[in-house]
Amino acid sequence: MxxxxxxxxxxxxxxxxxxxxxxxxxxxxxxxxxxxxxxxxxxxxxxxxxxxxxxxxxxxxxxxxxxxxxxxxxxxxxxxxxxxxxxxxxxxxxxxxxxxxxxxxxxxxxxxxxxxxxxxxxxxxxxxxxxxxxxxxxxxxxxxxxxxxxxxxxxxxxxCAGITTYSPLRQWNVKAGDKVGVIGLGGLGHMGVKLAVAMGAEVVMITRSQEKGEDAKRLGASDVLVSTDEEQMLAHHGSFDFLLNTIPVKHDITPYIPLLKLGKAMAVVGASLTELNTMPLAFGRRIVAGSLIGGIKETQEMLDFCAQHNIVSxxxxxxxxxxxxxxxxxxxxxxxxxxxxxxxxxxxx
Missing domain, CATH: 3.90.180.10 (Medium-chain alcohol dehydrogenases, catalytic domain)
Structure with a gap:
């Protein structure tokens, strides 16, 4: 002992x-x-x-x-x-x-x-x-x-934060040239930005705060989408290949669903209560999925990927x-x- x-x-x-x-x-x-x-x-x-x-x-x-x-x-x-x-x-x-x-x-x-x-x-x-x-x-x-x-x-x-965001990016096959939206910039969101950028994606930070959006650009995001701006949201409708939702508190995910292209997915990794109107899912054949950390093999893969691309928190x-x-x-x-x-x-x- x-x-x-x-x-x-x-x-x-x-x-x-x-x-x-x-x-x-x-x-x-x-x-x-x-x-x-x-x-x-x-x-x-x-x-x-x-x-x-x-x-x-x-x-x-x-x-x-x-x-x-x-x-x-x-x-x-x-x-x-x-x-x-x-x-x-x-x-x-x-x-x-x-x-x-x-x-x-x-x-x-x-x-x-x-x-x-x-x-x-x-x-x-x-x-x-x-x-x-x-x-x-x-x-x-x-x-x-x-x-x-x-x-x-x-x-x-x-x-934790690394594998929690890496796993859904891999599960939904994010690749070079994809447009990826990371919703929420915190411990999880900042890792989502870094990892998706390293995978070659065009990363857009989706946030209520313009200030956080500017910090996301420092982390590698190419653009900022302020979710409270209806005109901005409408301009991005149907343009994302994948959304990574890292918001850790109760919220309505419905406004984000129309941002996805036909048949594309949003993965929710924040452990929180959410609200959802299923209409935008049905009319766009879109997917909302959950994701929980990753297995040991995938976690080792993530650590090796981060070493290759010099990624840390x-x-x-x-x-x-x-x-x-x-x-x-x-x-x-x-x-x-x-x-x-x-x-x-x-x-x-």
Missing amino acids: ASTKSYAAYDSSSKLKPYDFNRRKVGPKDVQIDILFCGVCHSDIHMAHNDWGMSVYPLVPGHEIIGRVTNVGQDVQNFSIGELVGVGCMIDSCRECSACEQDLEQHCEKGMIMTYGSPDPFGKDTITQGGYSTQIVVDHEFVLKVSEDLDTKAVAPLL DVEMIDMQDINAAYDRVMRSDVKYRFVIDMQSLRDQ
């Missing part, structure tokens, strides 16, 4: 506070990782606050993990001590169902084991604990290789002790575009 420092939510309303616990012993197929950096995802806040009604406490959030291997089990051949690695939103699945056989472990029919907040298959009556901690032990099949050529701290959000670094202030800022959309925790600050505490 390895003594581990962390920050945890003790209930749905209190601030996150220090929490010491033990990680399991390294098994034959395990990789032990010293965590260097961990991204802060809005999902962490939802889980800490029990917004989805599934949280068990104490809860250590964090599923955008970058670190170095410190130990490997006797059966592990694909990782070595000192190697730079990542861990994303899940750390296990049944590996036997039809979804797992298709490398879609996030849709495991028995339920994926999330990096935190899931029943821990290695502990009785315990839950998995995440990356707001000094170390983690993970089955080698759910550990990812990370390029040393990228800015290590800025790689962390790729493990725009991040703001914080100490572990500043996590509660960071949560407040995320809820006010006051970050460009992801917080990342320097875990040395936790070790030094």
Whole structure:
């Protein structure tokens, strides 16, 4: 057992506070990782606050993990001590169902084991604990290789925001010359812009804010469409090959549907309630689809793609002790575009 420092939510309303616990012993197929950096995802806040009604406490959030291997089990051949690695939103699945056989472990029919907040298959009556901690032990099949050529701290959000936007772009075959609209510019949206541009698409930022649109141009977008401007929206009707909707709050998606060409799709990746009038779907044979992170194989593909194109997230670094202030800022959309925790600050505490 390895003594581990962390920050945890003790209930749905209190601030996150220090929490010491033990990680399991390294098994034959395990990789032990010293965590260097961990991204802060809005999902962490939802889980800490029990917004989805599934949280068990104490809860250590964090599923955008970058670190170095410190130990490997006797059966592990694909990782070595000192190697730079990542861990994303899940750390296990049944590996036997039809979804797992298709490398879609996030849709495991028995339920994926999330990096935190899931029943821990290695502990009785315990839950998995995440990356707001000094170390983690993970089955080698759910550990990812990370390029040393990228800015290590800025790689962390790729493990969630990166794969969440990469997967639907690949699923709907976005390619060079396609016109792609990214709806909403936040942690997810800014990665959608960068990735779609790297795929060769003409990217249009669709936003209510002209100011955000201008920042999207810095990220690589070629144009800005202000969604509250009816004349602008009408001018773009029927012109998009794909729409990536990253809005994380309740909204009406109906006005965006007519922007799609005949038979084209909008993928919704923001976890929120939406409203939809189906008329524009029927009359344009258009598609609204959902997408949930990505499987391990696709996540590794995304990391390799980002290394090839030198893509990382725009991040703001914080100490572990500043996590509660960071949560407040995320809820006010006051970050460009992801917080990342320097875990040395936790070790030094």
